Amino acid sequence: MEAPFTHINEAWAHLLIDRLYQHGVRDICLAPGSRSAPLALAAARYRDDHPELRLHTHFDERGLAFLGLGLCKAKRRPVALITTSGTAVPNLHPALVEAFQTHQPLVAITADRPEELVGCGANQAIVQPGIFQHHVRAALNLPAPDAALTGGWLAQQLDKVLARLQGPGRGPVHVNVPFREPLYGTEAPVDFGPWLSDVVPVASSPPPLPGFSLHRLREPVIFVAGQLDTDEAAAVLALAERSSVPILADIGSQLRLTEHPCVLAHPDLLLAITHVRRRFKAMHQVIQFGGRITSKRINQWLAGFQGQYWLVSPHEDSLDPEHRATQIQASIPEFCGQIQIPPQRGLGIDALQSQLGEHLTLALTYPFSEPAAARIITETIPEDMLLLPGNSLSIRLLDMVARPGRGNRCITNRGASGIDGLVATAMGLAMGHPAGATLLIGDLSLLHDLNSLALAKQCFHPLIIVVLNNDGGGIFNLLPAAEQKSHFQTLFQLPHGLAFRNAAALFGLAYANPDSAAGFEKAYTDACRKGGVTLIELNFPPNQSSRIIKGLIGALVDVRYET
Known part of the structure; x- marks a missing residue:
């Protein structure tokens, strides 16, 4: 030194x-x-x-x-x-x-x-x-x-x-x-040599995880994957594959965007179907890996689950809002390597999943909507590009409608789920990852972190910011606040009447404002092929998404099929 x-x-x-x-x-x-x-x-x-x-x-x-x-x-x-x-x-x-x-x-x-x-x-x-x-x-x-x-x-x-x-x-x-x-x-x-003479090198020995004991399983078994790192997700998937265990995967699990027989596509929508919830009552054991599940329906199902419920995490923090799970502190790869699960029988819902896909395609075909935009991103995102879902409506749309594909790494800010700092977080992701990143963000979230667009001049890898501009807090159309008719706009939605074209110009960003699915797909694909930051603004009516989602859920609730 x-x-x-x-x-x-x-x-x-x-x-x-x-x-x-x-x-x-x-x-x-x-x-x-x-x-x-x-x-x-x-x-x-x-x-x-x-x-x-x-x-x-x-x-x-x-x-x-x-x-x-x-x-x-x-x-x-x-x-x-x-x-x-x-x-x-x-x-x-x-x-x-x-x-x-x-x-x-x-x-x-x-x-x-x-x-x-x-x-x-x-x-x-x-x-x-x-x-x-x-x-x-x-x-x-x-x-x-x-x-x-x-x-x-x-x-x-x-x-x-x-x-x-x-x-x-x-x-x-x-x-x-x-x-x-x-x-x-x-x-x-x-000469500060004497002052530094008693400095010794850092001893690198991170504390080990405590040991864990394996509990007795109750079959049949289903996995729930919460927020996971890639090595944890790989271990969970390998265990599921060995034993044919189905997985309900959160958008931040690194498994939701993976096309695999064990990973149930669109789990949030699956649990909207009465017949599926009846089938899941046959499950006697849930093993959840990681926490902070985005889907309200998965959380509700876990809250009412009557069988044995384990939650595995390397950290000692509690990740069970209902206080019902047996929490096991363990390295997830180590746990998956040690536990033995007998081969499981299928859930028998293949035909239903196919039917769900047809309903989803129909709901997202016309008009061009926020759910359709989320779907297009997951169908078009380049291999190895990171995906950051903004909080509030953006992450729920991706969790609900994302098409499984190549398993792009999906990073979330779901610790406190704030709408602040999402642009800056995405800038950091893109700067730290040569393949770049895509951020799907709401208009209020972008307004909240507009200053961070100034970081674009330091970002040479691709960063595509897709902003869903529905003129305010669109998520509240899906929440009980929507029933407060006389106060809804002034206290919850907060319409602002702003557009982002001039903001893109102010910070020197490439900009596009397509108004159709085909136009968005082209603008997004073009942006992914070049370096630097592109802002794609998509404008939608304030309550369009809530109408589409409610209509889709209504069509799925009583779906019946032959097995």
Whole structure:
């Protein structure tokens, strides 16, 4: 490690960046600021000697944090965020909440005023220690840099916190770093070799998962796949294939978009059919892998399931809103490799699934609609491109109507299911994945994160943002709020009357506004073939989707067929 620095702030910040690097950080997201200058400069100098370290910048700290979240999810490794002091810091909170809920290893490094400047009217000074108290896995409030505290001491303090980026209890951490002025050093180098002499390398040994015992199965068995990583999904599918177990797969399971005999197509719609629910009553055992199921019908079915119900997750957090499942903390691939399930008989619903497909095709043929647009994306998305469903209506449409295909990786922000930061998350996904990403997003969600379109100039891989503009909160047409006739628009739907053509021009994005299925398919296909960001705006009447979905469900409820 370098020893000649000009100031203790410089040496302190350099050691912090080096420790991040040793704990696996290869992407640092920075917002501009004065108090954070020692950290930003240390990161830039460190990158000069470590070209694999990438720096990303954004003027909006909330978007910056979601950019980091997207990079974290795309690359599956820790990402650091650096901000200045004051209100810059709480702007990180929404992304840290999402990271906490889904065990993503984000590191919030927040510069701060020294202790003597807090609570006395000093500029840009707020109480920062503990600000993320309930939404980080560990936190460290450092003292202001002091040569009396050795580099070995500082490295040890950082290692304790950064160790929480790995293992079954992993998740975001917060390091608060005060700096006294002068923030910058002089031109005269100082030998900090003695100060660094007791620094030792990071010992990499992530904590193991606890052991688990296999319980007695009750046949017949059905799987439910929640939010999973790709290795977990592969293990679940291999186990299902060995034993012919059917799978109800969530859109974020990495299985919903896979065409496979064990993966039931359109599970949300299947459970709308009375006859299917009767068939499922024959199931005596549910094994759910992962949590946070999007489909309300699957959640309702699980809530009323009368058999034995296990929920397998590598994390100790409870993922059962009904508090009925026996939760098993285990590595999902390890669990799938050890459990033995006798071959299962089929559900006998092949003809019904075929009939469901016919109903769906009919419902989505005319007029061009939001469900039809979601379907076209899953039929047309290039191999290896990532898919990010926005929350609210977008993810429900994809979960409901997506056509199974090549199994594109589908990444969701379903920890807290917020509509904030989705554009920035998608930017991070696309920057971190050469094949690029597609974001299906609602108009209010895009308005919520419009600033993050400025990141487009840093995104050279394909990113296609498909915005469903139904002039407000279209999801509320499917919720009880729609019954509040006199207050529906003013309190829930919030029509805005805005279009996004000029926003695309403002941020230098390619733009298309097709008005037909064929036009959308062409615009989407063309956008996927080129690099950079394309915004495709689709305009629909506010209540069109709700009418189509309700009509489809009504047509399916009493479907009867011969087996």
